[in-house]
Amino acid sequence: MNKNLSKKSNLYNLMDCTKPNYFKEIFPYSEIPKVTFNNINYPMNIPEDIWITDTTFRDGQQSLSSFTVEQITTLYDYLHKLDNKSGIIRQTEFFLYSKKDQMAVSKCMEKGYKFPQITSWIRAKKEDLNLVKEMGIKETGMLMSCSDYHIFKKLKVTRAKAIQMYLDIAEKALENDIIPRCHLEDITRADFYGFVVPLVNKLMELSSKHNMKVKIRACDTLGLGISYSGVELPRSIPAIMYGLKNECGVPSEWIEWHGHNDFYSVVTNSVSAWVYGASSINTTLFGIGERTGNCPLEAMLIEYAQIKGNLRNVDLRVLPEIAKYFQKETNYKIHPQTPFVGSEFNVTKAGIHADGILKDVEIYNAFDTDKILNRPIVVAVNQYSGLAGIAAWINTYFELEEVNKISKNDSRINPIKKWIDEQYLRGRTTVISNDELKKIVFTYFPDIMKTNESKAI
Known part of the structure; x- marks a missing residue:
């Protein structure tokens, strides 16, 4: 044998x-x-x-x-x-x-x-x-x-x-x-x-x-x-x-x-x-x-x-x-940042990273996590996200196609950023929730509400 x-x-x-x-x-x-x-x-x-x-x-x-x-x-x-x-x-x-x-x-x-x-x-x-x-x-x-x-x-x-x-x-x-x-x-x-x-x-x-x-x-x-x-x-x-x-x-x-x-x-x-x-x-x-x-x-x-x-x-x-x-x-809690299975393993919060994601998701995502793991890349928004972070959140959250993606230079993002900045000036320490962001985005991007809400994560 x-x-x-x-x-x-x-x-x-x-x-x-x-x-x-x-x-x-x-x-x-x-x-x-x-x-x-x-x-x-x-x-x-x-x-x-x-x-x-x-x-x-x-x-x-x-x-x-x-x-x-x-x-x-x-x-x-x-x-x-x-x-x-x-x-x-x-x-x-x-x-x-x-x-x-x-x-x-x-x-x-x-x-x-x-x-x-x-x-x-x-x-x-x-x-x-x-x-x-x-x-x-x-x-x-x-x-x-x-x-x-x-x-x-x-x-x-x-x-x-x-x-x-x-x-x-x-x-x-x-x-x-x-x-x-x-x-x-x-x-x-x-x-x-x-x-x-x-x-x-x-x-x-x-x-x-x-x-x-x-x-x-x-x-x-x-x-x-x-x-x-x-x-x-x-x-x-x-x-x-x-x-x-x-x-x-x-x-x-x-x-x-x-x-x-x-x-x-x-x-x-x-x-x-x-x-x-x-x-x-x-x-x-x-x-x-x-x-x-x-x-x-x-x-x-x-x-x-x-x-x-x-x-x-x-x-x-x-x-x-x-x-x-x-x-x-x-009742076992997987740490949010655990690779591949944590709730935030492919969530980015840094503005400079979000700016890279706006240009091309491959810059800050090692492989297609959406296709392979059923986990699309996500951008979280906080006081450091900047215009690029907000734009990247909109694009990833609503899974916008390339032709419809929002640029960080879109003027409609400015009032959203102003609202976010005010939140942290008042002493906020938590990340802006998806529900909060979705509500204010629909205010300034009603076309997204009409055509893309069904695609939200």
Whole structure:
């Protein structure tokens, strides 16, 4: 099954130390973590096929109030609609522990969608695996903590005991024709060649023995990964990807990256995992998740489009609809300036920017957000907008055709600007609302009221 198993794998045996290695020179705890360099540069090795997986219903849900069955099934429908049979959003994972979780999974399975495929997540326990079997799920994630912080402090076992426990549950899954996806928790604080490589080599031996896939999810649990080359392990993403592929023989198609945003690097780190050898990136809708969150699914769709040059059938115009539903149903507030999904991500308020938009929207809009995301560029009006800002607001709000667009030199804009200036001279601090602007624009541009009001956003 796995023809890539490296002959060098036997070079790395488990270092079953009695004293844990916490890499305190890198993670002193009383200080910010350190980046240490060795100036080793690994070659980029982006797989031909890359994709995205989703953990909104597992890792994402842990950070919010529990979703209802209806919310889960509706969001699953939305993920399917967003993927649009492209297979780019390839899988999504679920908890199985409560009756509600099981009911939600059953209802999603009944839909018969090919994408995203339904998978599950369990602890490395046989009783958890029984839940997967009972539900008829063909792949499950299983927790395999790999740093000494987790092995010694949380599990309170030795490295040898931890590996044996992990191998036992992985083999049990394989014996039941269930693909194990091994979640190597806290890999960016783990002894890579003393524990991770020996563990993964054993997992690859199980793969060969049972002639089945064994997937590896590299989990950057605290967001400590470093995306650029020349950095030492355990934080180096290029080194982790190189080691999994070249020292363990794991095919790219079996490697997945799961990141967190504790150091503002989750998107960059995820892209790094792609370009250095992982086929799969794990995400959540809007980046929800523990602490600072996971990698935003929508961000990785945009990254995919940039790397691959297209999004196949993915329908990004569904994103605003998902964001609206999600906020309404969960009371979760997406920051207005969040890229691609925030209510103001393509709203400009600066007069000089508005002047550029008047000349050509491409000056201050990186791509056609109206066509691609169903989000036309918007100009907000405040005390800094000037004549250009007012004209740009009229043109964008009413979606005026080129021949009908208003120039900043149109004399009818002057009294509107005078009214706006007076508002701020009286102490106003808020942006002029669309309703206020619409009312005064209709006063001075009655032709727009007659012919274009129906086109207002």
